[in-house]
Amino acid sequence: MTLCVGPEGSGKTLLLRRLAHLTQPDLSLTTVPTVGLNIVTIPTPADDPTVQPVHIRELGGSMAPIWPSYYWGTRRVMFVIDMANLTQLAEATLLLLDLLAHPSMRAEQVALVLNKNELPLSRSALEIHNVMQLSALQKYGRPRILTFEVSAMAAKGLRPLLKWVRGIE
Numbered sequence: 480m481t482l483c484v485g486p487e488g489s490g491k492t493l494l495l496r497r498l499a500h501l502t503q504p505d506l507s508l509t510t511v512p513t514v515g516l517n518i519v520t521i522p523t524p525a526d527d528p529t530v531q532p533v534h535i536r537e538l539g540g541s542m543a544p545i546w547p548s549y550y551w552g553t554r555r556v557m558f559v560i561d562m563a564n565l566t567q568l569a570e571a572t573l574l575l576l577d578l579l580a581h582p583s584m585r586a587e588q589v590a591l592v593l594n595k596n597e598l599p600l601s602r603s604a605l606e607i608h609n610v611m612q613l614s615a616l617q618k619y620g621r622p623r624i625l626t627f628e629v630s631a632m633a634a635k636g637l638r639p640l641l642k643w644v645r646g647i648e
């Protein structure tokens with residue numbers, strides 16, 4: 480199963496709802512903080528019945544101390560960051576480092592999802608990469624970290640991420 484984690488309020492629940500209902504214009508944008516687990520199924524697309532549904536398990540940011548109990552068997556991780564919240568970026572970086580270094584974590588692929596990019600105060604992807612020292616993280620080559628810039632609120636940039644989620648990027 481794919482795991483979706485990231486700091487509190489970075490937009491995981493809204494993002495997964497968008498990905499599961501990409502063509503639904505009247506989607507509710509209201510969320511509550513995830514306490515515990517939120518399992519979302521990304522359905523088979525209408526135009527390609529050969530694509531399997533994908534199940535994603537979101538763990539709330541407030542549960543970060545117990546995220547590791549869900550790492551075992553995880554091959555793919557979506558790590559969601561709020562691009563407009565610079566003060567949260569240090570916490571996000573430490574959480575990602577902990578996740579990558581955890582002995583139970585065997586992720587082969589990580590999607591670093593930079594969310595809320597429609598906000599005027601959102602930072603550039605380059606700035607976020609620099610603050611997070613992403614190039615240093617990537618020098619070990621595994622897992623492969625791909626970055627996606629999106630807005631769950633404005634429904635922007637979702638299609639490339641959806642392809643990654645379905646394993647067809």
Ligand SMILES: Nc1nc2c(ncn2[C@@H]2O[C@H](COP(=O)(O)OP(=O)(O)OP(=O)(O)O)[C@@H](O)[C@H]2O)c(=O)[nH]1
Nearest residue numbers: 488489490491492493510512513540595630631632
């Ligand atoms: N402006 C803006 N707000 C967003 C975006 N995505 C989510 N939000 C808002 O951010 C807040 C938190 O969203 P959630 O999806 O609940 O965040 P979460 O990461 O699931 O939070 P936890 O479950 O507590 O870890 C909500 O008010 C959302 O409407 C976005 O792309 N842009």
Ligand SMILES: [Mg+2]
Nearest residue numbers: 491492512513
């Ligand atoms: Mg949530």
